Amino acid sequence: MNSEQHTGVLKFIIHELKPKGKILTPFNVISGITILAAIVILVIRFTNGLGSVIHASQDAPWGLWINFNVITGVAFAGGAYVVTFMVYILGLEKYRPIVRATVLYALLAYMFYAGALLLDLGRPWKVINPIIGNSFGISSVLFLVAWHFILYMGSLFIEFYPTVTEWIGLKRQRKFFVSLTLGVVIFGIALSTLHQSGLGALFLMAKPKIHPLWYSEFIPILFFISSIFAGLSLVIILETIDQRVFKKSMSFVHKDSHKNIVLSLAKTCAVAIFVYFSMIVLVFLHGKNYAYLNSPWGYWYLVEIIGFVLIPGVLFMYGYRHLNLLLVRIAAVMAILGIILNRLNISTFAFNWYGNTIHFPTWMEIVVSLAVIFSQILVFRWIVRRMPVYTESPTWVKYEKQIKPIKMKTKKRREQWKVLAE
Amino acid sequence: MGIDRRNFLKVLGIAGVTLSAGKSFGTTKEKKSDVEFDGILYDSTLCVGCMSCEYACAEQYGLPDPTGEPAPGVVRKTNDTNRIVVNCYNTSKGEQFIRGACNHCNDPACASACLTKAMLKTDEGPVIWREDKCMGCRSCMISCPFDMPKFEYNSPNPKIQKCRMCYELIQEGGMPACVEICGEGALTFGKRRDLIEIARTRIYEEPEKYNHHIYGEHEVGGTGVLYLASVPFKELGFRNDLGTTSYPNFNKTFLYSVPAVLILWPAFLLGLNNSVDERKNKISKEKMN
Numbered sequence: 001m002n003s004e005q006h007t008g009v010l011k012f013i014i015h016e017l018k019p020k021g022k023i024l025t026p027f028n029v030i031s032g033i034t035i036l037a038a039i040v041i042l043v044i045r046f047t048n049g050l051g052s053v054i055h056a057s058q059d060a061p062w063g064l065w066i067n068f069n070v071i072t073g074v075a076f077a078g079g080a081y082v083v084t085f086m087v088y089i090l091g092l093e094k095y096r097p098i099v100r101a102t103v104l105y106a107l108l109a110y111m112f113y114a115g116a117l118l119l120d121l122g123r124p125w126k127v128i129n130p131i132i133g134n135s136f137g138i139s140s141v142l143f144l145v146a147w148h149f150i151l152y153m154g155s156l157f158i159e160f161y162p163t164v165t166e167w168i169g170l171k172r173q174r175k176f177f178v179s180l181t182l183g184v185v186i187f188g189i190a191l192s193t194l195h196q197s198g199l200g201a202l203f204l205m206a207k208p209k210i211h212p213l214w215y216s217e218f219i220p221i222l223f224f225i226s227s228i229f230a231g232l233s234l235v236i237i238l239e240t241i242d243q244r245v246f247k248k249s250m251s252f253v254h255k256d257s258h259k260n261i262v263l264s265l266a267k268t269c270a271v272a273i274f275v276y277f278s279m280i281v282l283v284f285l286h287g288k289n290y291a292y293l294n295s296p297w298g299y300w301y302l303v304e305i306i307g308f309v310l311i312p313g314v315l316f317m318y319g320y321r322h323l324n325l326l327l328v329r330i331a332a333v334m335a336i337l338g339i340i341l342n343r344l345n346i347s348t349f350a351f352n353w354y355g356n357t358i359h360f361p362t363w364m365e366i367v368v369s370l371a372v373i374f375s376q377i378l379v380f381r382w383i384v385r386r387m388p389v390y391t392e393s394p395t396w397v398k399y400e401k402q403i404k405p406i407k408m409k410t411k412k413r414r415e416q417w418k419v420l421a422e
Numbered sequence: 423m424g425i426d427r428r429n430f431l432k433v434l435g436i437a438g439v440t441l442s443a444g445k446s447f448g449t450t451k452e453k454k455s456d457v458e459f460d461g462i463l464y465d466s467t468l469c470v471g472c473m474s475c476e477y478a479c480a481e482q483y484g485l486p487d488p489t490g491e492p493a494p495g496v497v498r499k500t501n502d503t504n505r506i507v508v509n510c511y512n513t514s515k516g517e518q519f520i521r522g523a524c525n526h527c528n529d530p531a532c533a534s535a536c537l538t539k540a541m542l543k544t545d546e547g548p549v550i551w552r553e554d555k556c557m558g559c560r561s562c563m564i565s566c567p568f569d570m571p572k573f574e575y576n577s578p579n580p581k582i583q584k585c586r587m588c589y590e591l592i593q594e595g596g597m598p599a600c601v602e603i604c605g606e607g608a609l610t611f612g613k614r615r616d617l618i619e620i621a622r623t624r625i626y627e628e629p630e631k632y633n634h635h636i637y638g639e640h641e642v643g644g645t646g647v648l649y650l651a652s653v654p655f656k657e658l659g660f661r662n663d664l665g666t667t668s669y670p671n672f673n674k675t676f677l678y679s680v681p682a683v684l685i686l687w688p689a690f691l692l693g694l695n696n697s698v699d700e701r702k703n704k705i706s707k708e709k710m711n
């Protein structure tokens with residue numbers, strides 16, 4: 001690229017930075033106010049210490065920013081690894097139209113939730129310690145999760161970057177990054193498997209503190225399986241909302257396939273939920289915690305696993321069988337609530353349950369949590385309005401595609417090797 | 423299938439190597455319990471609840487003077503300004519005092535949870551917190567079965583507060599400030615193994631006086647601080663459901679499976695992808711014909 005092109009790209013980006021669309025919409029106003037309030041709260045947090053704004057205590061060290069934004073939010077970002085798995089590995093082309101949006105959503109989720117993690121760190125200026133230097137706590141689950149976050153963010157970025165190149169018009173870069181996709185997707189799925197379950201593994205050593213109905217040595221597996229339908233439920237909701245919000249710019253293929261996509265996702269969700277539910281039942285029988293069922297904690301537990309796991313599972317099934325989009329959407333919302341309940345039960349409500357206090361977050365914590373989500377949505381919208389996330393790729397991409405696909409080449413080579421080997 | 427047998431075996435081989443390498447990864451120096459750790463023996467039957475140890479500790483570390491005093495019905499807890507607490511319980515043998523602080527586990531949950539090695543089990547035995555490493559994530563607090571690391575929530579530059587068995591004093595050949603000051607002989611400093619001998623002897627010599635249990639000998643895999651009392655420890659507010667497995671063990675299955683997943687999972691996905699591709703090609707060829 002010569003300097004002329006550079007200034008061209010720069011000018012283009014500066015031009016694009018300007019907001020598009022109406023500014024004073026209710027959503028913008030509410031999110032704007034929340035974000036401003038959050039900034040004030042964060043100033044207090046950094047001058048007076050965490051205790052001045054969050055409810056964390058010596059008995060329940062993690063507040064909402066970790067327990068909700070990180071531990072719960074990351075489960076919802078799981079949609080990306082499931083959808084990329086279906087499209088790139090299983091070759092299910094029908095999900096192709098939602099790949100970019102899901103990957104973008106996940107990328108932003110990880111960026112903003114990692115940010116939330118920074119807010120909650122008592123000594124964030126030391127955050128570099130586990131990344132470079134000689135302070136590697138390799139026996140720590142959190143160490144593993146932190147590294148996987150970073151690597152996975154990189155993978156998601158590479159998966160999404162071709163969209164950016166199409167926006168700016170960087171043909172050569174696009175070709176290069178597209179050729180990385182399959183490898184990065186595979187790497188990303190492995191990383192996701194591990195850090196989704198790793199978030200559960202963070203609580204393995206808290207055995208004496210978490211209520212026995214929620215604690216089991218299988219938490220990591222349960223976290224992993226639930227991240228599948230958590231992520232997909234969120235994709236269903238995202239699809240539903242985006243079909244309205246970005247109606248004008250959505251490609252026709254996508255609009256047409258919307259119903260088909262949502263219903264197929266519902267089927268996958270139903271299967272994943274039933275696997276999850278049967279695992280929960282097995283774990284429960286294995287743990288022999290029958291006595292706890294007949295107590296307030298037991299009822300609360302039943303509310304979670306029947307009301308917000310089993311019932312959405314049935315609704316997904318039913319909605320899929322009867323091609324009922326509304327039911328599927330209701331099921332998705334319920335499944336999402338169920339995951340929020342589950343993660344917060346483990347990390348907040350049933351944590352140190354034998355103490356007499358149940359920990360509720362302060363309003364300031366909630367405002368910041370919401371602000372994090374709002375900012376994520378705002379950035380998401382900013383990008384979708386500009387880059388070809390939902391719209392068709394620019395025409396030059398189609399010509400590009402006709403140039404020999406790189407995969408064919410390796411395939412030929414592999415065949416040659418086979419011949420040589422024999 | 424895209425992956426033939428030879429490739430498959432190769433992948434298995436790599437996985438095997440990483441698996442065995444993984445054994446060294448994920449354990450916090452397992453064999454350490456065989457080493458001679460330093461420890462403290464606390465004998466509740468000798469303690470008079472004078473709080474001298476609390477004051478000595480506060481002075482040693484520049485913390486404010488302890489507040490409150492041991493009384494039945496009141497449970498004082500360690501916190502970010504107080505690393506030791508002495509409490510008083512009404513037990514089956516009358517009022518008894520009991521001291522609480524970090525137990526310096528043989529295989530500490532806090533150190534294994536720490537992603538920066540700020541919490542460190544030293545070779546000498548004390549578990550110490552290191553300011554220059556800690557990023558304040560509070561995983562150690564989540565993991566410690568005794569809820570001992572405390573966080574300064576009200577400071578912009580917060581520290582983790584917990585007993586460090588006066589590591590620096592020990593290294594100079596001294597003993598912890600609390601042991602030094604205790605005039606009643608309720609605290610004894612020494613090698614953990616010797617302390618267990620002492621505790622056993624005391625029980626043996628006065629079997630009526632003691633509850634025949636050394637708390638910390640086996641709990642959570644053994645702790646550096648050992649307790650003797652006249653009544654079951656449950657009556658003194660201790661938990662008796664913590665088990666005898668060391669807590670980092672709960673993580674091991676997960677951590678061991680990490681290298682395996684990182685190797686086998688991508689190999690499997692690649693294979694899956696290849697077979698799907700081939701099927702697709704076949705279908706499109708058939709269509710073309």
Ligand code: SF4
Pocket residue numbers: 523524525526527530531532533549565566567568569570571584
């Ligand atoms: S008692 Fe808690 S803080 Fe002390 S060494 Fe054991 S795990 Fe760590």
Ligand code: SF4
Pocket residue numbers: 532535536537538539540541551555556557558559560561562563582
């Ligand atoms: S708060 Fe500090 S000492 Fe505790 S686990 Fe985190 S980094 Fe380690």
